Amino acid sequence: MTDHALNARDTGTTWHLAEQEDHDHGGNGATVLGFWIYLMSDALIFASLFAMFGVVSTSYAGGPVPREIFDLKLVALNTAFLLASSITFGEAMPHLEAGRVGPTRFWLAITGLLGLAFVGVELYEFSHLIAEGAGPQRSAFLSAFFTLVGTHGAHVTVGLIWIAASLVQIGQHGLIQPMKRRLICLSMFWHFLDIIWIGVFTFVYLYGVIR
Amino acid sequence: MSTEPYDAALHAHGDTHGHGSRLGYRIGSLLAIVLTVVPFWLVMSQPGPAPGWTAAAIFALALIQIVVHVVCFLHLDTRSEGGWTLLAFLFTAVIVIITIGGSVWVMFHLNTNMMPMPGGHMGPVR
Numbered sequence: 001m002t003d004h005a006l007n008a009r010d011t012g013t014t015w016h017l018a019e020q021e022d023h024d025h026g027g028n029g030a031t032v033l034g035f036w037i038y039l040m041s042d043a044l045i046f047a048s049l050f051a052m053f054g055v056v057s058t059s060y061a062g063g064p065v066p067r068e069i070f071d072l073k074l075v076a077l078n079t080a081f082l083l084a085s086s087i088t089f090g091e092a093m094p095h096l097e098a099g100r101v102g103p104t105r106f107w108l109a110i111t112g113l114l115g116l117a118f119v120g121v122e123l124y125e126f127s128h129l130i131a132e133g134a135g136p137q138r139s140a141f142l143s144a145f146f147t148l149v150g151t152h153g154a155h156v157t158v159g160l161i162w163i164a165a166s167l168v169q170i171g172q173h174g175l176i177q178p179m180k181r182r183l184i185c186l187s188m189f190w191h192f193l194d195i196i197w198i199g200v201f202t203f204v205y206l207y208g209v210i211r
Numbered sequence: 212m213s214t215e216p217y218d219a220a221l222h223a224h225g226d227t228h229g230h231g232s233r234l235g236y237r238i239g240s241l242l243a244i245v246l247t248v249v250p251f252w253l254v255m256s257q258p259g260p261a262p263g264w265t266a267a268a269i270f271a272l273a274l275i276q277i278v279v280h281v282v283c284f285l286h287l288d289t290r291s292e293g294g295w296t297l298l299a300f301l302f303t304a305v306i307v308i309i310t311i312g313g314s315v316w317v318m319f320h321l322n323t324n325m326m327p328m329p330g331g332h333m334g335p336v337r
Contacts, residue, residue, distance in 0.1 A: 029292060032292065033292045033295055033296060036292070036296045036299060036300075037299055040299050040300065040302070040303040043303050043307060044303065044306055044307065044310070047306065047307040047310040047311055048310060050310075050311050051310045051311045051313075051314035051315065052314075054311060054314060054315040054318075055314050055315060055318040072251065072254065072255050073255075076251050076255075079247055079251070080247075083243060083244065083247055086243075086280075086284060087240045087243075090236050090240065090284060094233065188285060191280060191284040191285050192285070194280060194284075195277055195280045195281065195285075198247075198273050198276050198277055198280070199273065199277075201247075201250075201251075202250060202269050202270060202272075202273035203270075203273075206250055206251070206254045206269050207266055207269065207270070209254060210254055210257075210261040210265055210266060210269075211266070
């Protein structure tokens with residue numbers, strides 16, 4: 001989906017901005033700016049979900065409260081996985097710029113594995129909550145919790161699919177310019193998800209447990 | 212604006228991303244780890260409800276960590292894309308603050324001033 005948009009930008013008219021500054025860069029500037037705008041719009045989606053959670057975060061409907069159901073050790077583990085994956089993606093970037101295929105794929109694969117661990121722990125947490133009767137239908141608080149954290153988890157899952165596709169594509173085409181551009185967008189997407197998670201672990205988990 | 216930073220931007224492959232200094236990236240990683248460990252330690256070291264300053268501290272640390280990530284990992288600065296990424300980011304930040312802060316503020320007052328419901332608990336939306 002994204003690739004179509006990128007290719008359309010390549011063959012179509014380029015911005016005057018790209019003409020001036022990026023004539024030898026295959027129009028990276030316009031694509032990166034466009035992807036940045038997408039990330040900002042995604043941030044607004046998460047803002048509305050955070051707002052919804054904030055409004056109903058104490059509407060327990062007689063059900064379980066955060067202190068009873070949140071396992072902070074599990075959340076700390078999950079946070080460590082996601083932060084580590086953000087750092088390992090950063091390790092891939094200099095290799096990407098230098099065009100070294102092997103190390104780029106290595107760090108990208110490590111990032112993917114850490115992301116997979118994150119999604120795995122989150123699914124375990126969700127199934128555990130539902131099993132003990134704290135499912136999304138129990139109270140407004142839990143509905144908002146599953147929506148917010150689940151939306152973030154869905155984003156991470158899409159990121160994992162994107163990483164897997166990139167690993168295959170790097171193997172097929174090497175680190176050609178369009179590939180580098182896609183990976184730059186992917187790295188922005190991945191760091192963005194880690195930033196959203198800062199809000200989740202602070203606002204939902206830590207603040208939920210101490211209030 | 213001098214021509215030197217403009218030239219640096221012109222020649223940087225990968226545009227806004229990946230060309231940040233490795234030192235900046237290492238410092239960012241280190242800060243991110245510290246800013247994650249401290250709030251978890253603050254909350255996990257004291258079971259049960261914590262005093263108000265703990266909540267204020269974890270929110271302040273989260274805000275700092277978001278800035279660290281945006282600057283060191285997303286390489287947001289005043290120069291990338293001629294300042295448009297920064298402008299878009301600031302615009303988004305304003306909308307995010309209005310959305311979250313406004314919703315919580317308005318609904319809190321609405322809940323506090325709500326008439327007690329007959330036979331039910333007065334309180335937040337259920």
